[in-house]
Amino acid sequence: MALLTFGVGAGLTGSMGLTVPGAAAQTAGEVPGNWSGNVSDSEIWRQIRHGVEGTVSIPDKKAGTLVQAHGDTWRAFMTGPLNSFGSWLLLISIVGIAAFYFIRGRITIEAGPDTMGRTIERFNGLERFAHWLAASSFVALALTGLNLLYGRHILKPVLGADSFASLTMLGKYAHNYIGFAFMAGIIMMFVLWVRHNIPNMNDVxxxxxxxxLFTKGVHPPAHRFNAGQKIIFWLVIVGGVTLSLSGLAMIFPYEIAxxxxxxxxxxxxxxxxxxxLTAxxxxxxxxxxxxxxxxxxIAVIIGHIYIGSLGMEGAIDAVGTGHVDLNWAREHHGLWVAELEQTGGIEESGRPAE
Structure with missing residues (x-):
């Protein structure tokens, strides 16, 4: 360990001052004390390069590692395979959605909007608040996160180094704080909707x-949430939890492992x-x-945003006003409408009975 302390000290300062007793004077080419003279400089730096950990007297014990051996491998993966994976994934998502729109077109209400204008309350105010809390915060997190991954290649040449640096720093702070709003939205959605998202044979x-979605005139029966929405729900919950945990580990580094x-x-x-693993x-x-x-x-939510807005007539009303057209509900969630009718949950106006 004394050898390691010498190597780290030499690497940090270029030399290390030693005070030895006169009796330990150099003899026959030996290093005083005979504690590091038998190891070459190349061996010392080889150990340092491979991440050998020494001891330090300062509070930050991580400083005992002069060279983090796996850091370059991590950097290369982040800027190489992961960067390429994300680029292709987002491109395929956008191109795939565009192709689906031009081939299938917008999914309309086959029977047309209810002629009497009757609607059903699909989501109440609390449910819509939870949805938009998670949705709006996720969009902000996605934009600031993508900037950290790709901004230096896309925005930096346009904005210039100084403006890009300022924007990225503000985005980083926003990312950290908005993340807590996203966590709150995820928790609220789970509590409000988990009981409606348990898989069953109707989902099969x-x-x-x-x-x-791919065939006109086909309307498989579904309860309040169909199989596609259940898949999105669990992807958002599981993905949101793992994003939250890894995000907290970065906001509070070396404290959460x-x-x-x-x-x-x-x-x-x-x-x-x-x-x-080291800290x-x-x-x-x-x-x-x-x-x-x-x-x-991000790729999943791009598809969710499409089908909930441009891709399907009447879908956006569910999280907008909270009320959906009665014919839309019967076509896409027929079992749910039947349940409401049997329990007297729908008045003649089409709105749920209080």
Whole structure:
């Protein structure tokens, strides 16, 4: 360890001052004390380059590692494969949605809007608040997050280095604080809707015909949430939770270590993952996972935004006014409408009875 202390000290200052007793004077070419003279400089730097950890007297014990050996591998993956994966994923999502729109067109209400203008309350005020809290915060998080990944290639040449740096710093602070609003929205949606999103056999039948999305005139029966919406729900909940945990690990680095228990747990099922991670590796792995999960979530939400607005007539009303056309509800959620009719949940006006 004394050897390591010398190597780290020499690497940080270029030299290390030593005070030795006169009796330890150099003899026959030996280094005084005979504690580091038998190891070459190349061996010392080889150990440092591979991330050997020494001891430091300052509070930040991470400074005991002069060179973080895995840092360059992490950087190369973030700027290489992950960057390319995200670019292709988002491009395929946008092109796929555009192709679907031009081939299938907008999904309209086949029977047309109810001639009497009758509607059903689909989401109440609290449900719409939870939706828009999560949705608006996610859009802000997506934009600021994408800027961190791709902004230097897209915005920096346009804005200039100084303006881009200021924008990115503001975006980083906004990202950190808006993340808590997203967490609150995720929790609210889970509490409000989890009981409606338990899979059942109707979902299998819905999926077997693609939900009628690809074939005109096909309207598989569904309860309040169909199979497609249930898939989106669980993707948002699971993805939102993992994004939140990895985000907290980055907001509070070296204090939250989500991988310290996860990797050993996965090894119990036969995985061969490193069981011991340094504090810095914990943060790096959280950044990697946060970016990967975020890109997938963005691609999923792009599709969700399309089908809930331009892609389907009447869908946006559900989270807008909270009321949907009665014919729209019968075509897309027939079992739900039947339940309301049987329980007297629909008045003659079409609005739910209070």
């Amino acid at each position: 039948r819905w999926l077997s015909v693609g939900g009628g 989500p991988w310290a228990w996860l990797l050993p747990a996965l090894n119990a099922f036969g995985a061969e993952l490193p069981a011991q 810095l590796q914990e943060v790096q792995l959280s950044v990697l996972w946060h970016s990967f999960t975020g890109l997938i979530m």
